[in-house]
Amino acid sequence: MQLIRCPWCGSREEVEFHYGGQAHVSYPENPAELSDAEWARYVFFRANPRGPLAERWVHAAGCRRWFNAVRDTSTHELLAVYRIGEPQPEVAR
Amino acid sequence: MTRVAAGGRIDRNTELAFTFDGKAYRGYAGDTLASALLANGVHQVATSICYGRPRGIMAAGVEDANALVQIETPFPEPMLTATTVELYDGLVARGLQGQGRLADLPDQARYDAMHEHCDVLVVGAGPSGLMSALTAARAGARVVLLDDQPELGGSLLASRNQLAEWVSAVTSELNSLATVRVLRRTTAFGYYDDGFVLALEKRTDHLGAAAPPAAARQRIWRIRARQVILATGAHERPVVFADNDRPGIMLAGAGRAYLNRYGVLGGNRVVVFTTNDSAYTAALDLADAGAAVTVVDARTEIPQHPAAECARRGVALKAGHVVTGTSGNGRVTGAHIAPYADGKAGARQGIGCDLLLVSGGWNPTVHLFSQARGKLRYDESLGAFVPGSSVKAVRVAGSAAGVFTLSGCLSGAADAAVAALQELGLSSAPPALPSLDAEPETTPGLVLWAVPDKGDESGPCRRFVDFQRDSTVADILRATGAGLTSVEHVKRYTTIGTAHDQGKTSGMIASGIMAEALSTDKHQVEVASLGTTTFRPPYASVAFAALAGRDRGEIFDPVRVTEIHPWHLEHGAVFENVGQWKRPRYYPQRSAAGSIEDIDTAVLRECRTTRESVGMMDGSTLGKINVQGSDAGEFLDRLYTNLMSTLKPGFIRYGAMCGMDGMIIDDGTVARVSDTEFVLTTTTGNAAMILDWMEEFAQTEWPELRVNLTSVTEQWVTIALVGPRSRDVLASVAAELDLSNEAFGFMTWRDASVAGIEARICRISFSGELAYELNVNAWDGLALWEALIEAGKPYGITPYGTETMHVLRAEKGYPIIGQDTDGTVTPQDLGMGWVVSKKKLDFIGKRSFSRAENQRPDRKQLVGLLPVDRTVLLDEGAQVLATADLSQLPVPMLGHVTSSYRSAALDGTFALALVRAGRERIGQRLHAWQDGELVSVTVTDPVLYDKEGARRDG
Numbered sequence A: 001m002q003l004i005r006c007p008w009c010g011s012r013e014e015v016e017f018h019y020g021g022q023a024h025v026s027y028p029e030n031p032a033e034l035s036d037a038e039w040a041r042y043v044f045f046r047a048n049p050r051g052p053l054a055e056r057w058v059h060a061a062g063c064r065r066w067f068n069a070v071r072d073t074s075t076h077e078l079l080a081v082y083r084i085g086e087p088q089p090e091v092a093r
Numbered sequence B: 001m002t003r004v005a006a007g008g009r010i011d012r013n014t015e016l017a018f019t020f021d022g023k024a025y026r027g028y029a030g031d032t033l034a035s036a037l038l039a040n041g042v043h044q045v046a047t048s049i050c051y052g053r054p055r056g057i058m059a060a061g062v063e064d065a066n067a068l069v070q071i072e073t074p075f076p077e078p079m080l081t082a083t084t085v086e087l088y089d090g091l092v093a094r095g096l097q098g099q100g101r102l103a104d105l106p107d108q109a110r111y112d113a114m115h116e117h118c119d120v121l122v123v124g125a126g127p128s129g130l131m132s133a134l135t136a137a138r139a140g141a142r143v144v145l146l147d148d149q150p151e152l153g154g155s156l157l158a159s160r161n162q163l164a165e166w167v168s169a170v171t172s173e174l175n176s177l178a179t180v181r182v183l184r185r186t187t188a189f190g191y192y193d194d195g196f197v198l199a200l201e202k203r204t205d206h207l208g209a210a211a212p213p214a215a216a217r218q219r220i221w222r223i224r225a226r227q228v229i230l231a232t233g234a235h236e237r238p239v240v241f242a243d244n245d246r247p248g249i250m251l252a253g254a255g256r257a258y259l260n261r262y263g264v265l266g267g268n269r270v271v272v273f274t275t276n277d278s279a280y281t282a283a284l285d286l287a288d289a290g291a292a293v294t295v296v297d298a299r300t301e302i303p304q305h306p307a308a309e310c311a312r313r314g315v316a317l318k319a320g321h322v323v324t325g326t327s328g329n330g331r332v333t334g335a336h337i338a339p340y341a342d343g344k345a346g347a348r349q350g351i352g353c354d355l356l357l358v359s360g361g362w363n364p365t366v367h368l369f370s371q372a373r374g375k376l377r378y379d380e381s382l383g384a385f386v387p388g389s390s391v392k393a394v395r396v397a398g399s400a401a402g403v404f405t406l407s408g409c410l411s412g413a414a415d416a417a418v419a420a421l422q423e424l425g426l427s428s429a430p431p432a433l434p435s436l437d438a439e440p441e442t443t444p445g446l447v448l449w450a451v452p453d454k455g456d457e458s459g460p461c462r463r464f465v466d467f468q469r470d471s472t473v474a475d476i477l478r479a480t481g482a483g484l485t486s487v488e489h490v491k492r493y494t495t496i497g498t499a500h501d502q503g504k505t506s507g508m509i510a511s512g513i514m515a516e517a518l519s520t521d522k523h524q525v526e527v528a529s530l531g532t533t534t535f536r537p538p539y540a541s542v543a544f545a546a547l548a549g550r551d552r553g554e555i556f557d558p559v560r561v562t563e564i565h566p567w568h569l570e571h572g573a574v575f576e577n578v579g580q581w582k583r584p585r586y587y588p589q590r591s592a593a594g595s596i597e598d599i600d601t602a603v604l605r606e607c608r609t610t611r612e613s614v615g616m617m618d619g620s621t622l623g624k625i626n627v628q629g630s631d632a633g634e635f636l637d638r639l640y641t642n643l644m645s646t647l648k649p650g651f652i653r654y655g656a657m658c659g660m661d662g663m664i665i666d667d668g669t670v671a672r673v674s675d676t677e678f679v680l681t682t683t684t685g686n687a688a689m690i691l692d693w694m695e696e697f698a699q700t701e702w703p704e705l706r707v708n709l710t711s712v713t714e715q716w717v718t719i720a721l722v723g724p725r726s727r728d729v730l731a732s733v734a735a736e737l738d739l740s741n742e743a744f745g746f747m748t749w750r751d752a753s754v755a756g757i758e759a760r761i762c763r764i765s766f767s768g769e770l771a772y773e774l775n776v777n778a779w780d781g782l783a784l785w786e787a788l789i790e791a792g793k794p795y796g797i798t799p800y801g802t803e804t805m806h807v808l809r810a811e812k813g814y815p816i817i818g819q820d821t822d823g824t825v826t827p828q829d830l831g832m833g834w835v836v837s838k839k840k841l842d843f844i845g846k847r848s849f850s851r852a853e854n855q856r857p858d859r860k861q862l863v864g865l866l867p868v869d870r871t872v873l874l875d876e877g878a879q880v881l882a883t884a885d886l887s888q889l890p891v892p893m894l895g896h897v898t899s900s901y902r903s904a905a906l907d908g909t910f911a912l913a914l915v916r917a918g919r920e921r922i923g924q925r926l927h928a929w930q931d932g933e934l935v936s937v938t939v940t941d942p943v944l945y946d947k948e949g950a951r952r953d954g
C-alpha cells in the first residue's frame, strides 16, 4: 500500500485518499460561448499519458482537503504533491 | 523406526501422539508432521490429483509440492503441507486424496491484525538475516526480524550444529533489545509499496487443542518499514526424470534437514543424484549416519574435496551419470542410472535404494523482491533468476541474492544492513563475523532441467514437473507444440505453478524445458529471454479467516441505525439495507390468531391509513448537509439547477443537482436558516457522495467563495408526519404553533416546541398529502416519535416504512434518483424542466442541456405505465417493447420499468418507466416483457394520483 503525502497532514496510507482525475482542467470561463465540440472536450476528454500526470487527490479519510499531485502513471510513484492554487512543480522523470 | 539414536533439534523428552490416515503414531516436540511421519517409516502421504499416483514428502519446508494433508482435529483445514505443520499432541490428519475438505462448522478461533512500524525489516532469520538484524539492532535501529520457523537459524538448522553457538548468542541478544521485535512462525507473504510488507504469524496452530481460546490463532502483521532487507534464502530445485514422483524421492537438502534437524534417517540405501556440489554435504551426512550412499553426479569432473570425502567414507561415486528413472510400487525401490554425455543418456543399469535424493541447484527466493518491482536477471551458472536491479529501500542478502557460501552470505548481509542504516542516517560498525571452518572452493554446477527420456511420454512413465498439478514435460511440449511461446501462456495451458506452492520447485524448470523446446538448430531461445511468471502475493497460502481478522460477522461492515431503531425493533419492523443503514421496510401486524401480515397486505394498509388519516415514517437517514458562509447562496446557485440565493429565511425550495454532463445526480430540499446558512437534504444513499461533490467544487474550482460544509445527518432525527389528519395530530402536541395554511404555508419551516421538545418543522411532502417533517436533536428523537404515536392514536396513526414511502411518492410521479434514473437522465427527461432555472447565467450541467444529444425528442422520458390487467405487477427492470410481434429480431426496446407497486389509492398495480419519447406515447398501448411473457400496458402521465395537488394543504 502506497504512502501518499498529504500537503496538510504528511504521509498517510493510500486507503485514506480518493482519486479525483486530471488536475488543472479548469471550468471554462463562459460555457455558453463554447461550441458543442469544445464543451464536450472539456466534459469528456482527459489526458492519459504514460508517465507524469498532474492529478487531483483528496484526503478523504483525513483532513478532507483536496490537493494536486504529479504521479508517474507507469510506476504510480508520486513525484510531487502541492496545494490547490500552487503552480504545478517541475519534476524530473 | 528410522529415528537415529541421538541428535537433532527435537525434544526427545516430550513425546506427542498423533493419528495419520487412521493409524496412531508418536513423535517428538520439534517435529513437523512430515518428520514425524518419516520417523515412523511413512513415506507415502498423499495421492496425486489427476493420476492417483502415490506421493510422498519431497521437501522440508514451504516449497513442498507434494505432501498435502487434511487436518481434522482440532479444526478441519484442507490442503496444508505436512512439512509446515508443527506436530502437536492429538493431531489428527490424513493424506489428501485429490482435493481437501472445507470445514462445515464455524471457526471459533480468533484472528487479528497488528500494525507495526520499523526502521529495518529483515525477512528471514538464517545466517544472513541474523547478521543483518544484528548489525541494524546494534546501530540502535528499530528492527523487526521475522522467520517462518519456530526457531531462528534458517539453513543452519539443517546443518550439523554449524554456528549453533553464534545463532543462540545472536538470538538472545536480539530478544533482549527493546528496539527489536522477533517474530517466529511468521511468513512475509507480500511486499506492497513503500516498504509495506504483510506477514502471517501462526501463533497457536502448533498447540493444537491446548491453544488458549482467548489468544488469536493467527495474526496478520501490517509492517511499514523504512528499509527492508530480504534474506529469504533459496529453494533447492530438483532434476526431472521419469517416475521422479515416487515416495522416497526428495530434495537433497531436505534429506539432510530431516537427518540433522529432526534426527530422521530417511533411508538406509541412498542414491544422491546431483548436478552440483551442494548435495555432497547431504551425501556425507547421511553416510556418517550409517546409510549406504551412492552419488550420481551428472558432471564428468568431480571437484577434489567432495570426491575425497566420499572416498574416505566409502561413498560410491558415479561421475558423468544421471538418474533416468525409478522403480517401486509405492515407495522407491531402485534408481535407473545411465552414463550421460552430450545431452544424451546411455544404457541404463539399476541400483537398489530406499531413498533417492535429488539436487539440480538452487533458486534464490526472489518472490518479495520481484513484488517490490525489482527486476530479475538470469544467472547462467546458477540456472536461476537473481535480483538484477536496485529497488528503493529494499536490499537482498544471502542466498536470495545468489550468494552460496556462508562467509559470503554473512559479510554480504552485514554490508546490506550498513547500507540500509546509512540511508537512515545511522552510523554503524558491523559486528565481527563468526569464525568459520575453511569452506571448500565451490565449482560450478551443471544446469540440467530434465534428463532426456526415450520412453513413451503418454505411457505410465511420466516426467513430472509440477507434482501437485500432475503436469509433465510432455504437457510443456504439447504447449510449445501448440505454438505457445510465453511462460505465462504455458503456465495457464499446463497449470504448472498454479498450485498451493505456486511453482516454487517447478516454475524455473518449466522455463528451462520451454527454452530447450523452443530452440532450433538455427535459433537458440535463452531462458533469460523467457523470464519468469509473475511472483504474485501471497508467497505462501494464507487463510481467508486470517485476512478477515476481526472484521467478520456484525463488524464486517458498519451497520448504521437511527435513534428510533429500538422502537422499530420492538414493533416488529421488517428492515431493509439502504447503504449501511437499516431502515424499516414495513411494519407487519399480528392478528389475534397470531398470523402475521405479508408485505403486500401491510403496505396496502399503511398506504390506505396514511392517505385517509395519518401515518409517520422515520426519515432520519436522509442525508443532511449544513452550508454556511457569506457566499453560501451563490455556491448553491452554482450547484443546483434552480435559484437558491433568492430563497428567504424560513422558506424551503426543492432542488436538483446535475453532473457536468447535465445528468441528474441528486435531489432534495433546501431550507434557508439565515442569510448565511442553509440546510439541504440528499437521498439517503447519496449523502457522502454529494458532500464530497460539493466539497470538491468548494475547494478546487471556487476556493474564493466563503463557504463551509458539514454533514449533520446523524445530528438530526427526522420524522415525517403525513396525511389529512397530520395537522390534528401535530396540533395536539404543539399547542403554541399556528398550523393554519395562512400562518404556516407549504414549503416553509418553523421552530416550535412539540411535546416539550424543540423541533424544526418543515412543511414539505413526499406523498402529495398534507405533511410535516419534524427535525429534532438526535437524542430527543425517540421521545418525539413516541409522543407522536401517542397523539396519533385517536386517528389510527400507522408507522410506515420505505415500501409505503415508495408507493406514495410513485403514485405522485416523484422519481427517486438512482432508482428511476441511472446517470443518463436529465431533469427534462423526468418532466422536471421547471426545476431548471432560465434566469441563471450558468450552473453545473447547464451547458450540457443544449447539446444536440440532450435535445433529441426521442430521449427516454419518465412516464407511468398501467397494466391492462391491473392485478399484474410489472417487474422492475422489465423491458418495454413497442410491439407484441416478436418474430422480427432484434425486437426494438423502448426502455424499462423503473418502479412498480400495488396501490390502494389506484385500486391496482402501476409502474413508472423510462420510455423512448415517452411523453409522446401517453395513451398508447405498449408491452412489457417479463417471465417469458408479454404484459400489455398503457402509457400514462407519471402523476397518477391527485394531479391537481388538492390534498397538499389538507
Ligand SMILES: [Zn+2]
Pocket: A006, A007, A008, A009, A010, A059, A062, A063, A064, A065
Ligand atoms: Zn490531510
